[in-house]
Amino acid sequence: MAKINPLSGQQRLRQLAKTQLGTVLRTENDDNQAAEADATPFSDKHQQLAARSGAAVSHSGLTLAQRAERRLQMQTERQQLNLERIMQLAQDYCPEHVSAQDVDPDWFQQYCELVLDVSNGNMQQLWAKILAGEIASPGKFSLKTLHSLKRMSYKEAIALQQAANLSCRSRQDPSARIYFGYFRRPSLWQWLTGRSRAVLNLSQFGLSYPQILSLIDIGLLHSAEIESGELSAGHSLNWQYQQQVITGKVRKNVVLQYYKYTASGAELLPLLSIQPNIAYLQAVKQLLTDVVDFNL
Structure with missing residues (x-):
């Protein structure tokens, strides 16, 4: 009985594109796109955008129905190009074994439908990374995650990147979180002798409050600030x-708040x-210096 070799990630991606989309992917990436042109006058920019939309300022003698048909054709071609580019890019991220x-x-x-x-x-x-990850391990990305990503603009993608740069995990709970403050249960002695809470301004480290709100709005961060529950004296912290x-x-x-x-x-x-x-890491340690002894 002949041995059947498993398909590599790229082979499975090309098979998926051919059977499901009727698209044949090349084995190499497309040539790099030309550099963007220098700044142009507003009128030129306006005409370029109008042409891209299929609603050019100059009607060229076409009827309204013909202009509508041309716009729909241009939109369909643009969407097909987007889909094929993403399928092509996914080849770079496909692992050998899936x-x-x-x-x-x-x-x-x-x-x-979402990437068109x-x-x-x-x-x-x-x-493209999502598709490659799903090919490697089907079920890795939920449809809910795809719809959240669809709502994300490039500006919000930058906010997610900034948030990721500040994220850490703990041994007790491996889910990522962003620490920003702490408080202590109020007592008369604390009120008279020392501070009972402290908060870090995350905007100093690239993550502004409006960015946090935008990530909450598209469903990537929980809407409420999370509290750790009271950690008693002697509790061990182990963060990654x-x-x-x-x-x-x-x-x-x-x-702790995060x-x-x-x-x-x-x-x-x-x-x-x-x-x-x-x-940011040094600032978190400094923030907690009154309540946590960190090992060097």
Whole structure:
């Protein structure tokens, strides 16, 4: 009996494109697009956008029905180009070894519908990574996550990247979170002798409050600030911040505050190229210096 070799990630992607879309993918990426032109006068920009929309200022003698037909044809061609570019880009992220399970056809159909109007190159890269990840491990990305991503603009993608740079995990709960403050249960002695709460301004480290609100709005962060529950004196902390392990012991009973990702946000985080923010890490340690003893 002949041995059947498993398909590689790229082979499975090309098979998916051919059987489901009728598209044959090349094995190499398209040539780099030409650099964007220098700034042009407003009237030229207006005419360029009008032409791209299929509603050119000059009607060229066409009837209204013909102009509408041309606009729909241009839109269809643009959407097909977007889809094919993303399928092509996905080849760069496909691993050699993937699951033997096929991608759910209903999932793939909705995926294709959602990417039709994605023209931004950076967003196309993100969608391509999702497809490659789903081919490698079907069921990895939920439809809810796809719809959250569809709502995301490039500006919000930058906000997610900034949030990811500040995210860490704990051994007790592996879900990513962004620590920003603490408070202690009020007592008369604390009121008279020392502070009972402290908050970090995350905008100093690239994540502004409007960005946080936008991530909440598209369903990537929970809408409410999360509290850890009171950690008693002697409680051990074990955090993973990027490649660093941070350990320490709680010195005084304290409640930590943080932002937590939703399930959709957590699914998208591994797709990002995370850059550690050492200034943020030092600021968190300094913030907690009155209530936590960190190990060097």
